[in-house]
Amino acid sequence: MAEEPPLSEERSEVERLDKKYVFGTWSFQSEVDPTEVVGGEGVRFTDGSGDEFIDFSGQLMCSNLGHSADAVADAIAKQAQEGAYFAPGFATEARARLGEKLAEVTPGTLSKTFFSTSGTEAVEAAIKIARMYTGKQKIVSRYRSYHGATAGSISVTGDPRRLKAEPGIPGAIKAPDPYAYGSTLDPMESLEYIDEMLMLEGDTVAAILVEPIVGSNGILVPPEEYLPRLKEIAHDHGALLICDEVMAGFGRTGEWFGCDVFDVTPDIMTMAKGLSGAYAPLGATIVTPEIADHFEDELFCHGHTYAGHPVACAAGLAAVETYQEENLIDHASEVGDSLGDRLEELADAHPSVGDTRGVGLFRGIELTRDPDERVPFGEREDKISTGSTVVDDVAAAAADEGVYVANMINTLIIAPPLPITEPDIDEAVAALDTALEVSDAAMDR
Incomplete structure (x- = not known):
């Protein structure tokens, strides 16, 4: 048996077993040092030592409902008792009702859904559907992007995590991003680059795949006219x-x-994370009627054992109903404006904050070594390198103050559960105010 790896002092039995028997994700295993968590309530969770944290990132930007959505938990228990699993060839009420609900809340005419168990599977389905529908193979995505970890979705991912998986699937090509703070290209200029790319590729591109607002690669919000123009470019080609x-x-x-x-x-939209509020593994890929109709007489050549899993779909249906019944979308807009103002105050107070950006409760704080020259603390490749970064150190300092915040390369990702209140935000921002002293002190190193 392999020698047991070292752990921090005074670790629990759960932490010891997890370290020994479970792979830590996206990590050098020698650096993995897991913290036991034992529960959560609202926008807070508790570790094995009894310490409580404000979940200022919704775990991995997925716990949109927080940690005590009773209606979702009850729906899971009820479905598990009535029938935990039936093969995808059978119709279940949970899957049918959730499909109907997604057609209601998604934009435009999007109406027919393939259910899976994760975001990466939802993207895999989108790639295959686009290729089957158009008869073309190439997928254009962007460098500052993350679309998942499986073979196809990591191939269309742009961030450095794809490098360990290359060569990926054929036909995945990358374009520049609408990154106003750190790119030499103006966001709208990057669109014309994409337009020329598609012209030069000829009639071989099945789809352009983008996060409308880039997530873990920096919370990049494009100009208002960017996405409409991108759709126009796609359809023109x-x-x-x-x-x-x-x-x-x-x-x-x-x-x-x-x-x-x-x-x-x-034309196609992928969903996961907030679809179930992270109460169950659930992904979805929804398409327009034009695409759906194509498969009436053509083989829909895709599927999974757990596609439309009844328990996961019950969780998803209850989650979407909770968003509606508790008016959480409007609440996120209202408190999101306040959050944006508070983050701007942090930027004014800390020279290491180069930029704050985002919309609603989806925001980022980008750290910089030199705000005038916009010199980053770290490079993109740090994501696949050993050792901690300055932004890691800031996140650790925030945890010491009772706030959990996720980070990526140079950006703190602020994406709390939607029910968060302004007093919760005030408390979390005060903790970040203290934690950012770490990056301020590192500017001259």
């Missing part, structure tokens, strides 16, 4: 527009979906 709403969807932006912020309906 006979390609589809796929919007990956896995992270931005279900109220995170103060609208149901990120593309709603820009009044755009994509």
Whole structure:
């Protein structure tokens, strides 16, 4: 048996077993040092030592309902008792009702859904559907993007995590992003680059795949006219527009979906995370009637054992109903404006804060070594390198103050559960105010 890896002092039995027997994700295993969690209530969760944390990132930007959505938990228990699993060839009320509900809340005419168990599977389905529908193979995505970890979705991902999986699937090509703070290209100029890319590729591109608001690669919000123009470019070249709403969807932006912020309906949309409020593994890929009709007489050559799992769909239906009944989308918009103001105050107080950006409860704080020259603390490749970064150290300092915040390269990702209140925000921002002293002190190192 392999030698047991070292742990921090005074770790619990659960932490010891987890370290020994479970892979930590996206990590050098020697650096994995897990913290036991034992429960949650509202926008807070508790570790094995009894310490409580404000969940200022909704775990991995997925706990949109917080940690005590009783209606969702009850729906899971009820479905598990009535019938935990039936093969996808059978119709269940949970799956049928959730399909109907998604046709109601998604934009435009999007109406027919394939259910899966995660965001990466939802993207895999979108890629295959686009290829089957158009008869073309290439997928254009962007460099600052994350679309999932499986073979196809990591291939269309742009961030450095794809490098360990290359070569990926054929036909995945990358374009620049609408990154106003750190790119040499103006966001709208990057669109014309994409337009020329598709012209030069000829009639070979099945779809353009984008996060309407980029998530873990920095919370990048494009100009208002960006997404409408991108859809126009796609259609001009006979390609589809796929919007990956896995992270931005279900109220995170103060609208149901990120593309709603820009009044755009994509041809295909992917969903997960907030779809069930993270109460069950659930993904979805929804398409327009034109695409759905194509498969009336053509083989829909895709499926999973757990496609439309009844328990997961019951969770999803209860989650969407909770968003509606508790008016959480409007609430996210209202408190999101206040959150944006508070983050601007942090930027004014801390020279290491280069930029704050976002919409609703989907925001980022980008740290910089030199605000005038916009010199980052770290590089993109740090994501796949060993050792901690300055932004890791800031997140650790926030945890010491009782706030959990996720981070990626140079950006703190602020995406709390939608029921968060302004007093909760005040408390979390005060903790970040203290934690950012770490990055301020690192500017001269």
